[in-house]
Amino acid sequence: MGRLDGRRAIVTGGANGIGRAIATAFAREGCDVFFTALNDEPAARSTRAELRGYGVAADFTLLDAAATGAVDRLMDAAAAAVGLPDVLVNNAATATRTGFLDLTPEEYDRVMEVNLRFPFFATQAFAARLRAAGAPGSVVNISSLSASSAVSAMAHYQCSKAGLSMLTRSAAYELAPFGIRVNTVSPGLTATKSNAVQWRDDPDLWRERGKDIPLGRPGRPEDLAGAAVFLASAESAWMTGGDIAVDGGEVAL
Template sequence: MGRLTGRRAVITGGANGIGRAIATAFAREGCDVFFTARADEDAARSVRAELREHGVRADYMLLDGADPDSATRLLDTTAETLGLADILVNNAGTATRTGFLDLTFEEYERVMAVNLRFPFFTTQAFAARLRAADTPGSVINISSISATKAISAMAHYQSSKAGLSMLTRSASYELAPFGIRVNTISPGLTATNANAVQWRDDPDLWRERGKDIPLGRTGNPEDLAGAAIFLASDESAWMTGGDIVVDGGEAAV
């Protein structure tokens, strides 16, 4: 415990799923946390209260990553609330299932805006503030094994995650001279709000999908927290441009 004491993190999409699990794990390690939620203020208030129980500062803002000014607003508000953050977790994302030939421009644009444009410019704004303060930091992008493993009816989502994974590599190269590390976590099939229609409403189907995973089950958001702590902490001080796959072995087969 205490591996992140004195640190400040900003986490997008922190009110549920993987973002919430990471926020909770960071708070347990002594990290102050500022997170975003798109619309569910009741959930955000609940998470804030849970984080504060660990004796850290915690707050949130409602923010839609598809808005063009979302990155600047987020970093400005974080600075006003907690001070300079030195950990960024780009977790907010959205997904729809639509066949390639039926995909509309509007649907494509929203997925790309939230999953790629938002983390791109949030990382840019975050890094600019750290460089100005001559302070090192860590960026963690939550991508997906879908960035490299094709499935049906998700070409737009998979393209956005492939772009996010490449953003990690490009940004890590350019930001290394400033001591800012950028790494990826690529989850496999994990129970989140985006796929609740399966694990909550059709648990038999969910268990069946898990049987094809070498470790025999689907993931839970908490399965990603350890990797996030590692990448945020000094334990990974000589790691940048990397990708930690947390998928129960799914991508290996």
């Protein structure tokens, strides 16, 4: 405990799933947390109460990552709530299942706006503020194994995650002189709100999918939290541009 004492983090998409698990783990380690939620205010209030229970400052804002001016609103709100953040977790994402030949420009644009454009400019704004303050920091991008492994009916999502993984490498290279590190966590098959129709409503299918994972089961949101804490902490001080696969061994196949 205490590995993030004195740190201040932004976690996008922090009210549910992987984002909530990361925000909770950060608070448990002494980090003040400001997080976003799309529209689930009850879940956001519950998350905030849980985080504050660890004795840290915590607050949230409802934010559509695709909305005009979303990045500036987030950075201003976070600074007002917890002070200048020195950790940014780009976790918020959206996904749909649509075959390549049926994908519309509107659907494509929405996924790219949320999954790639917003993290790109959030990282830019975050780094610019740290550079102006002469302070170091850490960015943790939550990508996916599907950034490098094709799955049917998700070409737009996979392209967005592949772009996010390259953003990690490009930003890591350019921001290293300022002491700002950028790394990726790539989850494998994990039970989240977006795929609840499988693990909640079709548990037999979920178990069947988990059989192909060497460790024998799909992931849970809390399985991802430790990697994010590590990348946000001084324990990974000589690591930037890297990617940690948290996948039960899928990457080995």
